[in-house]
Every structure is written in structure tokens, then in C-alpha cells.
Amino acid sequence: MMKTIDYYMNLPYRLEIIPDTEEGGFVARYPDLPGCITCADTMEKLIVNAADAKKAWLEAAIESNLEIAVPSTQYDISEYSGQFKLRLPKSLHKSLSEHSKQEGVSMNQYCVYLLSKNDAIHVI
DSSP, rough: OOHHHHHHHHHHOOEEEOOOTSSSSSSEOOOSSSHHHHHHEHHHHHHHHHHHHHHHHHHHHHTTTOOOOOSSTOGGGGGGOOOOOOOOOHHHHHHHHHHHHHHOOOOHHHHHHHHHHHHHHHHH
């Protein structure tokens, strides 16, 4: 049975939204739809652009008879606690502590910021 665009549009594909720290605005992508990426200056425009990009991507895939993945279940975050232990050199610990104080945030918040900023680079 041929699945329609409406079938795929209604599936719960995960949408990743990343602030564009260099150009401003936001970037969005659907990890389960390779190459389905868009951007916008505001979050409101991004949501509209993301839906349009998803629809265009799906239409092109259907037209080309490409296999379309259903949303991945590997992104179920319920199995993660949000905590992990990390050992690091004392000099790095000192540096992170000093930088977090300069920013006026806890070292935990500062490390989360650094990790999420670096992880966003590898997402796209």
C-alpha cells in the first residue's frame, strides 16, 4: 500500500532546533529525514519553515520512490537520568570554575552551556 504525504506529515518526527550563534536566528532539522534542514530569523518563522521543508522533503522522496524512515525510537529520553560522572584534569577544573564565576553562573550551568554549544556544532 502506497503511503501518502498526509500519512508521513502526521508522524511524530523529532525536530531539532539550534540557535545560530554566528548569523543569528535559528536552524532546524529532522534527524530521521537526512538533509531536511531549514533556518529562520525568528522561532515563529522557523516552525513554519520546518513544516514546509518537511513537506517538500517528503514529497520529493515519494516522487523519487525513496524509502522514508518512520520516526526513530532511539530518541526516547526516558532512559537517561540527565547525570553522568566526569573526571578531568585539575587545571581544567580550575579553569572551568574561574570562567563560570566570571559569567556569574554555577559551574554545572557553565559546563552544560559549553557541552550543548559544542554538541550543536556536530548536529548539523
